[in-house]
Amino acid sequence: MTALDLSRAEWRTSTRSVGNGNCVEVATVDGHVAVRDSKDRHGPVLAFPRAAWHAFVGGLDAVPTC
Template sequence: MPSASRPDLSVAVWRKSSYSNQEGGECVEVSDNYPGLVPVRDSKNPHGPALLIPHHAWAAFIAGLKGGCPAGR
């Protein structure tokens, strides 16, 4: 992906999952305020790469985690 089309994540405000514990275990962090995208990174590697997930795919993923994914999808 060309760098011109990638958002500037150096200014991102990251948040951990509400299911993360305070012991610094295996956690993911996400950032809001990127229209159409949900940046996701490993909290143990904050300067490493981040995945850029399309918003609709992230919403479907979260719905599936919550048991809202229709059978067969």
Template sequence: MKDEVAKANWFKSSYSQAGQECVEVAFLDGMVGVRDSKDANGPVLVFTPRDWDVFTGGVSGGAFDHPNG
């Protein structure tokens, strides 16, 4: 997996401003990788496609919104 992560095509959200740090995502041989754009050589979180869909659905649905606004 390490070689695949190094060769992956990483991308940021289209909502990210130019020069702004963000998370990056890559599709890795049936998995989804996520890393911090400020540390391209740092740790990578790897999700199954189903877990990624559940997570992004939760984000879109407000499941992680701060309760105070």
């Protein structure tokens, strides 16, 4: 697998972040969704195929909250 070129990624704070400093940033790059910790912008990035990301986010709505 080749690494995604993130140099042109336009990062934004996820709409799922609650604004308490524990935020996730996302960017769409070459048909993938890249995810990183907003507190460590030069740290590791996870990348998912777009369909897998949408399935994950869609499943969050089904998870009960405490």
